[in-house]
Amino acid sequence: MNIGEIAKRAGVSRSTVSYALSGKRSVSEETRRKIQQVIDELGYRPNASARALANGRTSTIGLVFPPAGNHYTGMQLDFIGSVVEAAAVHDYDVLLSPSGADSDRSFQRLLGERRVDGAILMEIRLEDDRVEHLAELDFPSVAIGRTAHPENGWWVSLDHTALAAACVHHLADLGHRRVAFVNRPEQLLQAGYESAHRGLDGFTKAAAERGLTVRTYCCGDDAASGQACLERILHDDPATTALVTLNEAALGGLYRGLARAGRHVPRDFSVTGVVASRWAETVTPQLTAADVPAEEMGRRAVDLLVERIEQPAAPGRHHLLTPPISLRASTGPATGTSRPGT
Amino acid sequence: MNIGEIAKRAGVSRSTVSYALSGKRSVSEETRRKIQQVIDELGYRPNASARALANGRTSTIGLVFPPAGNHYTGMQLDFIGSVVEAAAVHDYDVLLSPSGADSDRSFQRLLGERRVDGAILMEIRLEDDRVEHLAELDFPSVAIGRTAHPENGWWVSLDHTALAAACVHHLADLGHRRVAFVNRPEQLLQAGYESAHRGLDGFTKAAAERGLTVRTYCCGDDAASGQACLERILHDDPATTALVTLNEAALGGLYRGLARAGRHVPRDFSVTGVVASRWAETVTPQLTAADVPAEEMGRRAVDLLVERIEQPAAPGRHHLLTPPISLRASTGPATGTSRPGT
DNA sequence: CTCCTTGCTCGAACCGGTTCGACACCTCGC
DNA sequence: GCGAGGTGTCGAACCGGTTCGAGCAAGGAG
Numbered sequence: 001m002n003i004g005e006i007a008k009r010a011g012v013s014r015s016t017v018s019y020a021l022s023g024k025r026s027v028s029e030e031t032r033r034k035i036q037q038v039i040d041e042l043g044y045r046p047n048a049s050a051r052a053l054a055n056g057r058t059s060t061i062g063l064v065f066p067p068a069g070n071h072y073t074g075m076q077l078d079f080i081g082s083v084v085e086a087a088a089v090h091d092y093d094v095l096l097s098p099s100g101a102d103s104d105r106s107f108q109r110l111l112g113e114r115r116v117d118g119a120i121l122m123e124i125r126l127e128d129d130r131v132e133h134l135a136e137l138d139f140p141s142v143a144i145g146r147t148a149h150p151e152n153g154w155w156v157s158l159d160h161t162a163l164a165a166a167c168v169h170h171l172a173d174l175g176h177r178r179v180a181f182v183n184r185p186e187q188l189l190q191a192g193y194e195s196a197h198r199g200l201d202g203f204t205k206a207a208a209e210r211g212l213t214v215r216t217y218c219c220g221d222d223a224a225s226g227q228a229c230l231e232r233i234l235h236d237d238p239a240t241t242a243l244v245t246l247n248e249a250a251l252g253g254l255y256r257g258l259a260r261a262g263r264h265v266p267r268d269f270s271v272t273g274v275v276a277s278r279w280a281e282t283v284t285p286q287l288t289a290a291d292v293p294a295e296e297m298g299r300r301a302v303d304l305l306v307e308r309i310e311q312p313a314a315p316g317r318h319h320l321l322t323p324p325i326s327l328r329a330s331t332g333p334a335t336g337t338s339r340p341g342t
Numbered sequence: 343m344n345i346g347e348i349a350k351r352a353g354v355s356r357s358t359v360s361y362a363l364s365g366k367r368s369v370s371e372e373t374r375r376k377i378q379q380v381i382d383e384l385g386y387r388p389n390a391s392a393r394a395l396a397n398g399r400t401s402t403i404g405l406v407f408p409p410a411g412n413h414y415t416g417m418q419l420d421f422i423g424s425v426v427e428a429a430a431v432h433d434y435d436v437l438l439s440p441s442g443a444d445s446d447r448s449f450q451r452l453l454g455e456r457r458v459d460g461a462i463l464m465e466i467r468l469e470d471d472r473v474e475h476l477a478e479l480d481f482p483s484v485a486i487g488r489t490a491h492p493e494n495g496w497w498v499s500l501d502h503t504a505l506a507a508a509c510v511h512h513l514a515d516l517g518h519r520r521v522a523f524v525n526r527p528e529q530l531l532q533a534g535y536e537s538a539h540r541g542l543d544g545f546t547k548a549a550a551e552r553g554l555t556v557r558t559y560c561c562g563d564d565a566a567s568g569q570a571c572l573e574r575i576l577h578d579d580p581a582t583t584a585l586v587t588l589n590e591a592a593l594g595g596l597y598r599g600l601a602r603a604g605r606h607v608p609r610d611f612s613v614t615g616v617v618a619s620r621w622a623e624t625v626t627p628q629l630t631a632a633d634v635p636a637e638e639m640g641r642r643a644v645d646l647l648v649e650r651i652e653q654p655a656a657p658g659r660h661h662l663l664t665p666p667i668s669l670r671a672s673t674g675p676a677t678g679t680s681r682p683g684t
Numbered sequence: 685c686t687c688c689t690t691g692c693t694c695g696a697a698c699c700g701g702t703t704c705g706a707c708a709c710c711t712c713g714c
Numbered sequence: 715g716c717g718a719g720g721t722g723t724c725g726a727a728c729c730g731g732t733t734c735g736a737g738c739a740a741g742g743a744g
Contacts, residue, residue, distance in 0.1 A: 025691095046730080084438045095438075113388065114390060370723090
């Protein structure tokens with residue numbers, strides 16, 4: 001069942017079998033046929049470990065994401081799926097590694113033990129030791145998200161600043177004056193997660209520009225936290241008429257909170273944010289939102305990574321995406337006391 | 343950066359370094375210290391491919407699930423997450439393989455090329471060529487789900503028959519007489535997916551036992567299909583007062599359809615089914631459902647697989663789980679014309 | 685007819701680990 | 715004082731591929 005066995009049965013040397021399979025040297029048509037016949041008979045496939053050892057490539061890429069304590073969001077799911085499918089197109093397998101930090105054992109295994117040819121990192125922080133470490137080592141990697149200094153890096157990222165700002169402008173255009181912002185959980189913000197920071201930034205600046213009165217909140221990644229968060233919002237300022245959220249997992253809870261408070265969406269209260277379309281379409285009314293193109297991002301990340309693996313000296317490349325807001329049914333003109341005066 | 347380099351710098355042979363690391367033969371304290379010091383200095387980690395080649399184990403398990411066209415359900419996500427975490431506990435990495443059939447290229451890679459020591463299969467069909475093939479090869483694998491002939495196999499499965507029946511009994515106890523069943527998509531049923539078949543079976547038998555009038559439907563794995571399905575249900579029999587669903591992804595659409603039709607849940611219409619708790623809690627009102635213990639199932643599957651890898655001769659083991667129905671807010675007593683006469 | 689190229693094949697070395705058998709040295713018991 | 719037994723180390727072989735250099739035969743050019 002190894003290459004020597006094939007060689008023996010085909011009456012040739014091991015190297016000839018190897019060349020017949022790889023095509024790196026010419027092999028006579030007759031020999032090739034004979035070898036192929038033996039291979040088909042025995043169902044032989046070359047051992048991946050041996051091949052990896054010999055030519056220094058594993059044909060595997062690592063997908064690194066934080067161990068979220070079984071709290072993966074729908075967006076992460078979409079990324080995983082699209083990365084796996086895109087990698088299959090390039091004949092790469094995908095190894096999952098639940099590592100939040102440079103020092104995690106699983107991360108060390110991937111790199112130190114050379115289990116993968118390259119890595120895709122998710123859930124990037126503004127200052128991210130994983131990204132820095134990989135850059136120093138010149139290890140092929142692509143980030144989904146970008147650090148505070150993304151200039152020469154390899155990454156695919158949403159422009160959360162612009163997206164949050166677009167949500168604000170959308171609401172301001174509809175006449176909303178008092179708007180809340182629902183961010184990812186407190187600990188993620190404190191850890192420096194880039195989407196949480198840039199989203200907050202974009203929201204705050206755009207709101208200031210439009211002269212809105214705002215409050216910002218952090219919210220756990222689940223429905224119960226969403227509901228609690230919404231109660232806090234209405235308690236802190238009952239005149240609030242709209243919110244922007246980056247927190248997909250809290251969405252169901254936010255909606256429930258609004259229903260409990262007797263606020264009809266979108267008549268009494270508008271909701272928008274940054275959410276993958278298949279989740280935006282799950283809630284009722286369907287969410288007007290900047291649709292996260294997870295499938296495209298995963299595919300682009302893989303394409304960049306493969307490119308980088310195959311020519312390691314190339315300069316950094318990246319894609320900054322700003323998907324438009326899809327108008328669905330969760331936002332409407334402001335009514336009542338908060339109608340714009342000017 | 344390889345073991346020879348370490349040996350040279352420590353002034354010993356390669357085998358001594360290997361024994362110092364593995365502990366399989368005794369090494370003097372002094373030698374061990376010297377070796378460790380060199381290793382620490384250089385940040386050496388043994389190459390995974392070389393090690394896998396030498397001792398025939400990759401310390402990787404494969405997680406095989408169908409390429410759902412980027413339509414992964416929340417339940418699949420939960421499985422993936424829990425499998426990855428459980429595997430990390432046993433020092434295994436997880437390789438994802440999007441393969442629905444025995445013949446898929448990615449599946450062949452995993453097995454033929456010996457990339458993994460064992461595999462966990464998801465989305466099992468009643469007659470599943472992957473399961474049969476692996477059993478014939480005596481390749482260590484554990485299924486999440488079970489085929490039509492599960493007797494000697496290794497698997498972790500929900501008892502969908504019992505769960506669907508429990509949902510029926512719950513509704514019948516509340517007085518519902520006309521109940522619909524919302525299954526996974528048509529093509530999955532036709533392909534023989536076990537959960538769809540056994541769930542349908544359990545539903546149908548229990549309904550007959552309780553003398554209920556039922557209709558059964560297949561429904562796409564997304565909100566729009568769920569909404570369309572609900573419209574069909576009410577069109578086919580407007581007197582329907584409850585439904586049971588196995589289709590988590592359609593849930594949001596089913597709720598939306600009910601809202602559109604002016605049926606209040608749970609006052610006018612009861613909804614229940616088999617859904618992971620975190621998704622059941624996302625919708626409003628929260629779904630009364632048999633909670634899929636995805637985390638536990640993933641962990642048990644990994645535990646079984648590791649056990650099987652480590653002692654290959656052991657007889658088949660399995661876990662059949664029947665989680666209870668969690669009472670939340672989506673079911674209530676039947677009202678109006680469909681109140682039970684007897 | 686010879687020389688050179690080209691096509692095809694082989695043996696050997698290598699990738700970076702693990703493991704087996706052998707051996708040198710030391711200690712202990714008699 | 716000598717053999718038995720244990721400890722620590724080494725060299726060599728092996729896992730299953732890839733790749734390099736060389737050799738041989740056939741064919742074409744001079």
